[in-house]
Amino acid sequence: xxxxxxxxxxxxxxxxxxxxxxxxxxxxxxxxxxxxxxxxxxxxxxxxxxxxxxxxxxxxxxxxxxxxxxxxxxxxxxxxxxxxxxxxxxxxxxxxxxxxxxxxxxxxxxxxxxxxxxxxxxxxxxxxxxxxxxxxxxxxxxxxxxxxxxxxxxxxxxxxxxxxxxxxxxxxxxxxxxxxxxxxxxxxxxxxxxxxxxxxxxxxxxxxxxxxxxxxxxxxxxxxxxxxxxxxxxxxxxxxxxxxxxxxxxxxxxxxxxxxxxxxxxxxxxxxxxxxxxxxxxxxxxxxxxxxxxxxxxxxxxxxxxxxxxxxxxxxxxxxxxxxxxxxxxxxxxxxxxxxxxxxxxxxxxxxxxxxxxxxxxxxxxxxxxxxxxxxxxxxxxxxxxxxxxxxxxxxxxxx
Amino acid sequence: xxxxxxxxxxxxxxxxxxxxxxxxxxxxxxxxxxxxxxxxxxxxxxxxxxxxxxxxxxxxxxxxxxxxxxxxxxxxxxxxxxxxxxxxxxxxxxxxxxxxxxxxxxxxxxxxxxxxxxxxxxxxxxxxxxxxxxxxxxxxxxxxxxxxxxxxxxxxxxxxxxxxxxxxxxxxxxxxxxxxxxxxxxxxxxxxxxxxxxxxxxxxxxxxxxxxxxxxxxxxxxxxxxxxxxxxxxxxxxx
Amino acid sequence: xxxxxxxxxxxxxxxxxxxxxxxxxxxxxxxxxxxxxxxxxxxxxxxxxxxxxxxxxxxxxxxxxxxxxxxxxxxxxxxxxxxxxxxxxxxxxxxxxxxxxxxxxxxxxxxxxxxxxxxxxxxxxxxxxx
Numbered sequence: 001x002x003x004x005x006x007x008x009x010x011x012x013x014x015x016x017x018x019x020x021x022x023x024x025x026x027x028x029x030x031x032x033x034x035x036x037x038x039x040x041x042x043x044x045x046x047x048x049x050x051x052x053x054x055x056x057x058x059x060x061x062x063x064x065x066x067x068x069x070x071x072x073x074x075x076x077x078x079x080x081x082x083x084x085x086x087x088x089x090x091x092x093x094x095x096x097x098x099x100x101x102x103x104x105x106x107x108x109x110x111x112x113x114x115x116x117x118x119x120x121x122x123x124x125x126x127x128x129x130x131x132x133x134x135x136x137x138x139x140x141x142x143x144x145x146x147x148x149x150x151x152x153x154x155x156x157x158x159x160x161x162x163x164x165x166x167x168x169x170x171x172x173x174x175x176x177x178x179x180x181x182x183x184x185x186x187x188x189x190x191x192x193x194x195x196x197x198x199x200x201x202x203x204x205x206x207x208x209x210x211x212x213x214x215x216x217x218x219x220x221x222x223x224x225x226x227x228x229x230x231x232x233x234x235x236x237x238x239x240x241x242x243x244x245x246x247x248x249x250x251x252x253x254x255x256x257x258x259x260x261x262x263x264x265x266x267x268x269x270x271x272x273x274x275x276x277x278x279x280x281x282x283x284x285x286x287x288x289x290x291x292x293x294x295x296x297x298x299x300x301x302x303x304x305x306x307x308x309x310x311x312x313x314x315x316x317x318x319x320x321x322x323x324x325x326x327x328x329x330x331x332x333x334x335x336x337x338x339x340x341x342x343x344x345x346x347x348x349x350x351x352x353x354x355x356x357x358x359x360x361x362x363x364x365x366x367x368x369x370x371x372x373x374x375x376x377x378x379x380x381x382x383x384x385x386x387x388x389x390x391x392x393x394x395x396x397x398x399x400x
Numbered sequence: 401x402x403x404x405x406x407x408x409x410x411x412x413x414x415x416x417x418x419x420x421x422x423x424x425x426x427x428x429x430x431x432x433x434x435x436x437x438x439x440x441x442x443x444x445x446x447x448x449x450x451x452x453x454x455x456x457x458x459x460x461x462x463x464x465x466x467x468x469x470x471x472x473x474x475x476x477x478x479x480x481x482x483x484x485x486x487x488x489x490x491x492x493x494x495x496x497x498x499x500x501x502x503x504x505x506x507x508x509x510x511x512x513x514x515x516x517x518x519x520x521x522x523x524x525x526x527x528x529x530x531x532x533x534x535x536x537x538x539x540x541x542x543x544x545x546x547x548x549x550x551x552x553x554x555x556x557x558x559x560x561x562x563x564x565x566x567x568x569x570x571x572x573x574x575x576x577x578x579x580x581x582x583x584x585x586x587x588x589x590x591x592x593x594x595x596x597x598x599x600x601x602x603x604x605x606x607x608x609x610x611x612x613x614x615x616x617x618x619x620x621x622x623x624x625x626x627x628x629x630x631x632x633x634x635x636x637x638x639x
Numbered sequence: 640x641x642x643x644x645x646x647x648x649x650x651x652x653x654x655x656x657x658x659x660x661x662x663x664x665x666x667x668x669x670x671x672x673x674x675x676x677x678x679x680x681x682x683x684x685x686x687x688x689x690x691x692x693x694x695x696x697x698x699x700x701x702x703x704x705x706x707x708x709x710x711x712x713x714x715x716x717x718x719x720x721x722x723x724x725x726x727x728x729x730x731x732x733x734x735x736x737x738x739x740x741x742x743x744x745x746x747x748x749x750x751x752x753x754x755x756x757x758x759x760x761x762x763x764x765x766x767x768x769x
Contacts, residue, residue: 304490
């Protein structure tokens with residue numbers, strides 16, 4: 001055994017003491033990594049939502065429920081359906097300052113069997129849509145044909161399979177990448193396909209909650225404002241001049257989501273800070289006690305010719321090894337507690353939640369490791385500094 | 401080989417009328433290669449304090465310690481520690497095992513701290529000579545006081561040190577092991593040329609020394625001359 | 640107290656969590672129409688595997704000589720538990736169903752922990768025997 005393996009031997013042959021220190025640093029690392037991962041995923045989800053939204057203004061039917069329903073569709077994946085006359089689209093397009101106006105129509109499916117969930121069906125105009133179409137294009141470059149659908153990643157139908165909606169057979173042609181939003185449980189089709197599905201739904205007794213002479217129904221209009229135009233002014237004009245609709249600025253619709261996220265973020269960050277401070281204090285005490293308990297051993301090492309610097313290196317090696325092992329364990333525990341339960345966390349929080357990229361996760365893990373090593377290093381360095389106060393002669397004579 | 405010149409250790413503490421007291425007062429002593437030097441004295445007479453100063457563990461308030469021409473206490477800690485590692489073997493009075501290492505690992509530790517692998521065969525020979533070779537894989541917690549003492553002796557002798565400073569090395573030993581330990585220390589001096597300082601209360605040890613000194617109240621006396629204070633003509637000092 | 644007993648205590652605790660969880664906080668959702676889906680039977684299988692491991696753990700605590708063999712038996716039993724939900728017995732397809740969202744990941748983690756505990760116990764018992 002070389003003297004350089006002395007820290008390993010000291011840790012391995014005192015399993016109780018080592019386990020206690022390991023557990024402490026593991027808890028710290030788990031709190032830091034787990035908390036950072038949740039915050040990071042919430043931020044990713046919100047960014048994803050904002051990226052998917054893409055519009056400056058969203059025009060919805062003027063009923064109060066439609067705005068709430070729309071938000072829930074996007075955030076939680078709950079299904080909803082609300083309608084207005086398609087003529088609204090022409091009025092919106094005619095407004096000054098509007099660059100593009102793209103319609104979407106919503107329909108909720110029935111729950112097919114005991115193990116299925118309702119899905120949101122969203123009809124888009126492939127010619128004008130700038131919200132979902134670019135995203136669909138990432139997975140499917142062809143035009144959506146008759147009764148062809150593209151599904152979100154959480155819809156349980158594979159590419160090439162048939163999806164039965166209101167007894168109509170639709171063909172799944174593509175599956176979309178995860179967004180961490182309610183759009184992951186949606187099914188997308190063209191407006192022509194949507195008309196057929198709406199008719200089939202009506203035949204099944206599902207009413208559209210709107211009395212209209214026309215078969216043309218839409219649920220929402222997404223508006224992109226021309227460059228240089230004030231979004232607020234266009235929004236105000238639409239609210240004042242288009243009847244039976246509510247125009248909402250996209251950003252303000254999700255202000256409370258951002259606020260919730262900020263609140264959660266602050267709470268988690270505060271918790272991480274508290275855990276970090278507590279872990280530092282406990283480690284300082286634990287290492288100081290360890291030094292005190294082992295002062296005779298250190299006196300013997302001095303007797304055998306280990307310099308003060310060598311002793312400090314020995315202590316820092318032990319605390320460093322402990323911190324590193326604890327950090328790796330903690331990161332593993334947090335990963336086991338967060339990654340497998342992503343869907344559960346997303347559902348319970350009711351907020352957009354998207355696991356960050358592998359690179360981001362690795363970065364978070366690295367920061368966690370460094371933070372834990374720093375805490376261990378500070379505690380170890382303080383313990384090592386205290387050691388210099390121990391007189392080897394006095395320590396050796398204790399217990400004589 | 402190891403020479404102490406007017407060593408004193410003053411502690412500042414109120415004792416009686418004074419604000420300080422001398423644990424060791426004006427001690428000059430030379431340890432020569434091939435000799436066993438005995439040091440006796442009552443408890444609290446300063447023997448262990450003197451030993452620690454000779455070992456380079458305790459900086460004297462006055463005086464110098466020379467090892468082979470090097471003044472120990474002008475060296476930085478790193479160099480002094482290295483010198484201690486390479487040239488001085490200490491057998492402390494109290495328990496001095498590293499609990500997380502086995503007996504054999506404890507004995508090899510001085511060499512390994514010096515960056516060497518450590519000669520296991522030599523270490524085993526010392527353990528056998530001290531009658532604890534069968535305990536080579538045992539941990540210190542499993543050993544008796546006497547066995548730990550013998551392990552400490554083996555560690556000091558196996559390390560290749562030129563100076564051995566032994567503080568009550570036979571304290572926990574029975575007669576048979578006491579004789580074995582003292583014989584080994586004597587042999588280390590006579591055959592290997594080591595300079596051995598033996599601090600002891602053991603009457604049995606008295607016949608193993610080449611020279612005898614006594615400490616009383618922090619001062620050193622030659623025991624061959626009983627009550628007379630040590631007159632150190634060899635070192636050119638007047639009392 | 641022998642160190643090889645500690646994994647048996649941990650195994651007992653974990654298997655009790657599996658037993659209780661499979662029927663309560665980790666159970667799959669009940670169907671509205673009262674029918675029993677595949678996920679229900681997956682939950683029942685996990686209950687059985689939890690009971691088996693609890694019995695093996697209790698036996699390992701009580702029987703010193705057979706301890707190594709009992710730990711060895713816990714290893715494939717734990718692997719069986721890992722493979723059951725979603726592997727040997729299918730679950731609901733939708734990812735937001737309780738069986739997929741909660742029961743499956745939680746049970747896999749619990750049985751993986753039991754696998755580690757069983758391996759540790761077996762190695763410790765062998766070392767003590769030497």
